[in-house]
Amino acid sequence: MKRVTYAGSEFVTGDDIASALLSCGRALAEAGEAEAVTVPSWEQDGTITGVTVLIGPSSQIVVQDARVDAEELIDVTAIARLHAVERRLRPVAAIDVDTRDQESWAADQRNQAWDGEL
Template identity: 35%
Template structure:
């Protein structure tokens, strides 16, 4: 399990989930974008909970390994989704190009 600290709050979640959250937060920060993530947590009384995080360039987030008597939290669909979101942001984006237009066909937007 991992304890995540974010925006002055701490909560415990699964190791794979925490790694995916940290990786996604890192790529969001690099791209200057924000997103909201909802993930499962383990409360101090051992019950299940949920946390919502706003992550992006200004988010300070950290995780540390903790040993708990409860079972490891897993949410493989969430981990896969966060990994896919991060991968999409890592892919270079091509500008949209209209194949039927050329530079000389475009009217200037300024006056000379």
């Protein structure tokens, strides 16, 4: 588990959640945007609550290991929401390239180079 310190407050959350929070914060900072996000936190009495933080360009978040007597806090939905914000800010295009097309293109390039030398 991780202890997150933000704006003078602390909360404990899962490792993957804290990592996703930092990654989302980095993407928001790079884009010059801010957004309020909610992540689950573990309370000392064992209950799970939600913490809403405003992260953006001037966020200063510290994450450190936390020693707690509880199972790792896992919330795939919260992680997915944080990653969705990050993907919105850092879109990635995937291109499926057929290697036969690459071989054909390379052969055309060789033929053009050869034709140019005559």
